[in-house]
Amino acid sequence: MPTEPLTEEQQEIRGLIRELARERIAPRAAEIDKSAEFPWDVVEVFREHGIFGVLHDEEYGGLGASALMTLVAIEEISKVCATSGLIIAVQELGSLGIKLAGTDEQKQRFLPKLASGEWLGAYALTEPGSGSDSAAMRSEARLDGDEYVVNGSKRFITNAGVAGLYTVFAKTEPSEGHSGISAFVVEASAPGLEVGRIEPKMGIKGSTTGEIFFNDLRISAANLLGEEGEGFKIAMRILDRSRPGIGAQGLGLAQGATDYALEYAKNRETMGKPIAQHQLISASLADMETKCEAARLLLYKCGQMIDDGADGSELTKISAMAKLYCTDVAMEVTTEAVQILGGYGYMQEYPVERMMRDAKITQIYEGTNQIQRLVIAREMLRENRAFLLAGVG
Ligand SMILES: Cc1cc2nc3c(=O)[nH]c(=O)nc-3n(C[C@H](O)[C@H](O)[C@H](O)COP(=O)(O)OP(=O)(O)OC[C@H]3O[C@@H](n4cnc5c(N)ncnc54)[C@H](O)[C@@H]3O)c2cc1C
Structure with missing residues (x-):
């Protein structure tokens, strides 16, 4: 895989989504959490900027469906607001059945409304x-x-x-x-x-x-x-392609928390220096960053495989691994971010408190992480690796 997995055009789209997330969604995140009201204004921002189009082919009014770019969009939005990132993830979850198993008539009837965001x-x-x-x-x-x-x-x-x-x-x-x-x-x-x-x-x-x-x-x-x-088969084929979206939500949360903790650690001083210069804090930051990067590589590989038409066991396994790893990283890293902020991290005034609460669900829905482990192990047990043993003296 090249160092930068996104093409120039994809990087440009990521830049636009990042800007939108920072300017239009980040300022709403704390209020969405506090009010616990569904953010229709965020849906409107997505509609206005054609974000739902990333999930769909041009013939249905989309921009040309790309699993990789869908993951990038969910990640970028979840860095600032996981509720808003979930809107994109569930739009894909709710569309995939029609995309994978729908007749032409069903696709014509329903996909344009999902691609524009008229319907969630x-x-x-x-x-x-x-x-x-x-x-x-x-x-x-x-x-x-x-x-x-x-x-x-x-x-x-x-x-x-x-x-x-x-x-x-x-x-x-x-x-x-x-x-x-x-x-x-x-x-x-x-x-x-x-x-x-x-x-x-x-x-x-x-x-x-x-x-x-x-x-x-x-x-x-x-x-x-x-x-x-055929419903169960359809349900599982959907989940193979939607679980990485929850991985992307987890990764966004983890990276958002890392970025916030880093800035905080540069500015908060104890014992005469910024806490980032205390070795235990800098080691934590290094671990958080490394976990995010490793999670991103696995997730983007999965997105690329979906775009390249991967299916069956191969997809089931990598999709479960991407969901499992990104969301376990989300929980570990957001918890560590709270720790780095000390008492302030526990306060609602700071976003890492929300990020840690938001991260927990990513280990539970679209198949708990225990179930992901069962799925991965089941696929491993089907693989034949006997030649490795044969070669070991
Ligand atoms: C906020 C939220 C949003 C959700 N959104 C949706 C949605 O849009 N659509 C939808 O259909 N569902 C949705 N769900 C449901 C979610 O997918 C389920 O809650 C989840 O799959 C677990 O099912 P359960 O809650 O019944 O737990 P259970 O299946 O009862 O599991 C309980 C515990 O036992 C473990 N466990 C179960 N079986 C095994 C096993 N064989 N081996 C080892 N451990 C096992 C589980 O991992 C878990 O820890 C949502 C859930 C939540 C909380």
């Missing part, structure tokens, strides 16, 4: 009794003429109540496990879709996380994604 997307897999174990889901979809009737509920759905379009998973064969699950695109206005409680939470407070109820929700059979029974 959402992905509804988790239920009260099924998080890591999605085969245990209980929502059901029954074919009735040329419509599906859906009953059940979802929990912890990001963008609940603000999304225009939900990718919904429900069982068309309730007695089956994974193979009984099907995927659907559901417009927020569909009769029978109701949004329940929006959860108060530790971090990413401006993002909505809520319950969705399906009470005899009727959707056209034309809204089925792929074939009946």
